[in-house]
Amino acid sequence: MGDLVLENVQKAFGDNPVIRGIDLNVARGEMICLIGASGSGKSTLLRCMNLLEPIDDGRILLDGEDISEPGRDPQPVRQRIGMVFQSYNLFPHMTALENAMLAPRRNLGKSKTELREPLAQMFERFGLGDRMNHYPDQLSGGQQQRVAIIRALAMQPEIMLFDEITSALDPELVGEVLDVLRDLRAQGMTMVLATHEMGFARELADKVCFLDQGRILEEGPPEQIFDTPKEERTRAFLSRVL
Amino acid sequence: MPTQTRRQMFEARQRRRANTIAAASTLAVFVAVIVLIPLTPGWENVQRSFFNGAVFAKTFPGLLNAFVMDVAIFLWCAPLIALLGLAVAIARDLRSPALYPLRLLAIAYTDIFRGLPVILVIYLIGFGIPGLGLPRPWNSPYIWGSLALILVYASYVAEVIRSGIESIHDSQRNAALSLGLSGSDTMRFVILPQAIRRVVPANMNLFVALQKDVALLSFIGPVEIFRQAGVYKSLMANFTPYVGAALIFLALTIPATRYADYLMNKQASARS
Numbered sequence: 001m002g003d004l005v006l007e008n009v010q011k012a013f014g015d016n017p018v019i020r021g022i023d024l025n026v027a028r029g030e031m032i033c034l035i036g037a038s039g040s041g042k043s044t045l046l047r048c049m050n051l052l053e054p055i056d057d058g059r060i061l062l063d064g065e066d067i068s069e070p071g072r073d074p075q076p077v078r079q080r081i082g083m084v085f086q087s088y089n090l091f092p093h094m095t096a097l098e099n100a101m102l103a104p105r106r107n108l109g110k111s112k113t114e115l116r117e118p119l120a121q122m123f124e125r126f127g128l129g130d131r132m133n134h135y136p137d138q139l140s141g142g143q144q145q146r147v148a149i150i151r152a153l154a155m156q157p158e159i160m161l162f163d164e165i166t167s168a169l170d171p172e173l174v175g176e177v178l179d180v181l182r183d184l185r186a187q188g189m190t191m192v193l194a195t196h197e198m199g200f201a202r203e204l205a206d207k208v209c210f211l212d213q214g215r216i217l218e219e220g221p222p223e224q225i226f227d228t229p230k231e232e233r234t235r236a237f238l239s240r241v242l
Numbered sequence: 243m244p245t246q247t248r249r250q251m252f253e254a255r256q257r258r259r260a261n262t263i264a265a266a267s268t269l270a271v272f273v274a275v276i277v278l279i280p281l282t283p284g285w286e287n288v289q290r291s292f293f294n295g296a297v298f299a300k301t302f303p304g305l306l307n308a309f310v311m312d313v314a315i316f317l318w319c320a321p322l323i324a325l326l327g328l329a330v331a332i333a334r335d336l337r338s339p340a341l342y343p344l345r346l347l348a349i350a351y352t353d354i355f356r357g358l359p360v361i362l363v364i365y366l367i368g369f370g371i372p373g374l375g376l377p378r379p380w381n382s383p384y385i386w387g388s389l390a391l392i393l394v395y396a397s398y399v400a401e402v403i404r405s406g407i408e409s410i411h412d413s414q415r416n417a418a419l420s421l422g423l424s425g426s427d428t429m430r431f432v433i434l435p436q437a438i439r440r441v442v443p444a445n446m447n448l449f450v451a452l453q454k455d456v457a458l459l460s461f462i463g464p465v466e467i468f469r470q471a472g473v474y475k476s477l478m479a480n481f482t483p484y485v486g487a488a489l490i491f492l493a494l495t496i497p498a499t500r501y502a503d504y505l506m507n508k509q510a511s512a513r514s
């Protein structure tokens with residue numbers, strides 16, 4: 001039994017069905033990679049898991065509790081499930097440190113002094129010790145994305161969702177962000193990633209899910225998906241991206 | 243300065259040429275105006291009644307004095323306009339059904355006050371409310387005239403702020419919500435600070451317009467610069483005081499509009 005469980009999740013935009021019945025188990029400490037062509041529904045699925053998009057049908061259970069029930073307050077759930085976006089989305093009017101402080105101050109009632117030390121350590125750990133008081137537009141893409149990860153981690157979430165967080169980066173900056181993910185992986189963080197970094201998925205994922213037209217067409221350990229895919233469409237996709 | 247590159251020398255030459263042409267043509271136009279206008283048959287009269295040095299010198303200090311009242315009215319109206327405008331902009335964005343009446347009120351308010359000429363609102367409120375026979379301080383045209391200005395200008399400010407709110411990309415909202423922030427915290431800490439910064443130049447232009455429209459209160463009583471100029475005009479049978487008043491307004495409004503344009507350009511180039 002997983003800790004985040006999706007049961008027959010469905011989501012349409014107007015009459016365009018984007019997620020068409022997805023079942024997925026995310027167990028504590030697991031790292032799951034979602035792969036699939038553009039438009040297959042990876043981002044939408046992650047947004048549904050974070051309750052940024054209400055689902056039309058099916059259920060999402062967090063520790064057995066139905067968090068997708070219509071009318072339920074999504075705020076407490078979002079505090080337990082962090083999300084990082086492709087385009088960083090840092091708050092441009094706040095320094096890196098202020099970006100990271102906002103949510104724990106408002107949601108957990110912590111003071112700036114209380115937060116400064118542990119956050120400084122986190123910036124240090126991710127190689128941003130001297131960038132804490134910079135504004136986003138004074139940071140490189142890779143630095144901004146690492147700040148965005150710290151900002152999400154500052155809420156001490158139980159699960160982290162990453163939506164193609166290296167896709168907007170120059171190739172030479174991808175490595176520094178992937179290193180952060182490796183670090184989190186080593187710490188045992190539960191993670192779900194939409195990614196185009198197949199090498200990275202093969203290296204670290206416990207499970208790879210191939211999304212095709214809003215369904216999980218094939219899932220399994222990375223060796224199985226990458227080396228001996230069963231489905232023709234998976235093979236076709238992999239031959240295009242590898 | 244070190245030696246210039248060939249391109250720099252070429253560009254410097256081009257600049258000098260452009261400046262010379264601009265200066266020459268400006269001068270030509272000025273000379274034409276200065277020479278030709280005095281040749282018109284009515285010039286003597288106009289000069290006597292609009293550009294009379296003696297009248298100007300005599301009335302200018304009094305006009306400046308009266309202008310203090312314009313500035314005072316502006317100063318107490320401006321913060322109230324900013325507050326009301328902000329409140330209405332937020333009310334227009336309310337999504338909760340329980341607060342729907344507030345939203346409806348905000349929409350009606352901005353529609354009505356942006357749809358009326360300022361002078362009409364000033365007349366209706368400035369004459370209408372004291373007409374209720376209120377006791378002493380409460381029948382002052384200063385209060386009700388100011389209220390009229392506040393109501394009109396806050397409706398414009400509200401629309402400007404709302405356009406600022408709408409210009410903030412949804413990804414900012416999503417990022418804030420994904421951190422578990424509440425809707426109101428998202429508005430207060432993430433959306434509004436960015437939105438307000440973005441519309442500072444547009445709001446500055448509104449406040450320049452307000453500074454000019456303060457003069458409209460003269461129609462319901464307050465003695466400010468326009469009214470004072472009218473008094474001098476009657477006294478001396480001469481229009482020069484109006485020219486003096488115009489100069490005083492321009493001394494304030496031109497730098498302010500220039501500054502707003504400067505901010506606007508700076509923002510536009512920062513965003514591109």
Ligand SMILES: Nc1ncnc2c1ncn2[C@@H]1O[C@H](COP(=O)(O)OP(=O)(O)OP(=O)(O)O)[C@@H](O)[C@H]1O
Nearest residue numbers: 013016018036037038039040041042043044045164
């Ligand atoms: N807010 C929305 N409104 C309408 N349609 C949407 C919306 N968001 C996504 N879609 C549609 O849903 C489909 C899946 O989009 P999604 O962004 O989830 O795909 P993706 O797998 O993340 O693709 P990519 O690799 O390009 O990021 C697309 O056809 C897209 O046009």
Ligand SMILES: [Mg+2]
Nearest residue numbers: 042043044164
């Ligand atoms: Mg996507």
